[in-house]
Amino acid sequence: MKEFTRNILAVGTTLICLAILGACSTQKKLNTLQKGEGPSVQLTLGKQESYVPEVKNNSPQSRDTLKIVEDDGSEILIMKAIKDEETGEMVATDVIEAATVTARFRNIAERHGKVDLAFQVIVPESMRDSKWQLRFYPDMFILGDSIRLDPVVITGEAYRKAQLRGYQQYDRFLSRIVSDSTKFINIRALEIFLKRNIPEIYAFKADTAWVSDEVFYSAYGVSQQQAVEHYTNKFAKGNNERRKSRMGKMYNKYVKAPIVTEGIRLDTVIVSPEGDFVYNYIQTINTRPKLRRADIILSGDIYEQEQRLYTIPRSEPLTFYISSISAFVDNTERYLTKVIERRASANTECRIDFEVGRADVKPELGDNAVGIQRIKDNLASLIDNDTFDLDSIIVSAAASPDGSYALNASLAQKRSVSVSNYFEKYIKEYTDSVKLAAGFTLDLEGDGEMKSAFEGQKITLTPRSIPENWEDLRILVENDKVLNVDQKNAFADLMNKEENLDRRELQMRKADYFTYMKDALYPQLRTVKFNFYLHRKGMVKDTVHTTVIDSTYMRGVAALKDMDYAAAIALLSPYNDFNTAVAYVGLDRNKNAMKILSKLERTPEVNYLLALLYSREDEPEKAVECYMRACKQNRSYVYRGNLDPEISVLIKTYGLNQEEEEDDLFY
Secondary structure (H helix, E strand, C coil): CHHHHHHHHHHHHHHHHHHHHHHHHHHHHHHHHHHCCCCCCEEECCCCCCCCCCCCCCCCCCCCEEEEECCCCCEEEEECEEECCCCCCEEECCCCCCCCCCCCEEEEECECCEEEEEEEEEECHHHCCCCCEEEEEEEEEECCEEEECCCEEEEEHHHHHHHHHHHHHHHHHHHCCCCCHHHHECHHHHHHHHHHHCHHHHHHHHCCCCCCHHHHHHHHCCCHHHHHHHCECHHHHHHHHHHHHCHHHHHHHHCCCCCCCCCCCEEEEECCCCCCEEEEEEEEEECCCCCCEEEEEEEEEEEECCEEEEEECCCCCEEEEEECHHHHCCCCCCEEEEEEECEEEEEEEEECCCCCCCCCCCCCCCCHHHHHHHHHHHHHHHHCCCCEEEEEEEEEEECCCCCCHHHHHHHHHHHHHHHHHHHHHHHHHHHHHHHHHHCEEECCCCCCCEEECCCCCCCEEEEEEECCCHHHHHHHHHHCCCCCHHHHHHHHHHHHHCCCHHHHHHHHCCCCCHHHHHHHHHHHHCEEEEEEEEEECCCCCCEEEEEEECHHHHHHHHHHHCCCHHHHHHHHCCCCCHHHHHHHHHCCCHHHHHHHHCCCCCCHHHHHHHHHHHHHCCCHHHHHHHHHHHHHHCCHHHHHCCCCHHHHHHHHHHCCCHHHHHHHCCC
């Protein structure tokens, strides 16, 4: 027994010592971090993936040596090479291994209107502890705005166990809450009471019919609620209600560190703290106009059971320089030849009601005031127009087929003359008021005559008439929603077969649809149409040819600048020019782009884009040839090549531009 006791004490002592050592180890890590002596989390650029597509031919390996033909016909051999550190010469090699990336910036390319910002979050072993949760917050800075990206959470094993233990304690608390309120009713006692004292009520137990509370009350003398409350364990029910009211409080008590699953990029539990933890973070963003740079800064906190132990200092920024195909857009304005006519015309119509058999214009009749005012407004705007002068107006009054053709022709002509006279009077009054408002000028060089500053011309109104407006009636019938198909067909047959208008109207009166047509459609035929004829101020020739900006093309260019390549192609595809090719390149429609570029003059821009396309199509020889020509034509493409992955892989593989880089050292 004594031996057993000693063993128990030994084990207990060992566990206590281990716990003390663990606590000391955790505190030591925290002290080291607070003093800034140990390694901290690193925000680095990960290994950059090469853009090179898969080889499309069946050769066992890609070519190491390229034969490039210069413009003058001379040939240059280019090999995969590296620089010899001792001699400074480029030496052929088979494999170029990637070195560890330590730079704080990277050139990345926009493709399809999107950019991938790829970086690594490296957490050293010394920074992690089983009791801790590390929360890292990447912040992205673009165009003056900052955006908090989804955090990365690294949870220690002991921390997660404590989280789960809190949930278990809360679940145990919830299990003590009774959801079924009938559990608190002493059903057996209630049945015994009813059976002994009121057997007729107890009979309700075997009755399957539904019994309302009113029926139960009339038989028993108490309501259902009163009976239930009498045989309810009020003490137990009260305790249960108190537990319900404390659910939120108990959740906060037990679950001190809730497990968050939404709005985070990663939440991983580290079981073994050995070695550095590396997370490859990729954030895809939609590009915007003028977006040339993005910065990523990492900060964070260390928690132990929702107690913040340490705030991780903000890291140095990682900078991504963004290159875009839209940078190649040609901003040259495109023009169209437009023929400008001296003469122009416009038209409108209104409905003016007349008294039966009368032609006088009465504004107070029906809705005439609204229609007449609209015509007056149109006339005023045309008279005041700075571009056109109003020459003449043709006024055409139309009548419905109701009645004889001769009567309708006479009435339509009278009404047309009446409307013309009415608005001719209005035009005179309006132009007189404009002249008065414009004032007068004195001709000092001539005879000293006073002239009006308003140079309006005389406007003539010509009355015309449409005795019976059958054509508009045909259109109204075709579009009518009330007449059925048979009625419409019958009317169409009558229109086609009977040319005598009076006989046609007489036969139509016998049809079943005539009453509806007369009441609903005839009034719409009694209209007055106005055709306005104008000429351009100061223009003598009948036509003038001028150039105007092609608005459709310029909208395509704007879409290209905004990296909306699909919209740009929709607008620019009919033009098949350089900008169209740029839009195709932006959407990886390489064949379409190459077809256009191959027909254009070999400018540096064309050569560079061809190099990019040949690289995509796995034709390195043609790609290098076009790229070298572009660099000879424009030195800026030496540096642009590092921004596009299709070109940068050629530069690295074949050691291009070494001479240019060495020359820069002497500037």
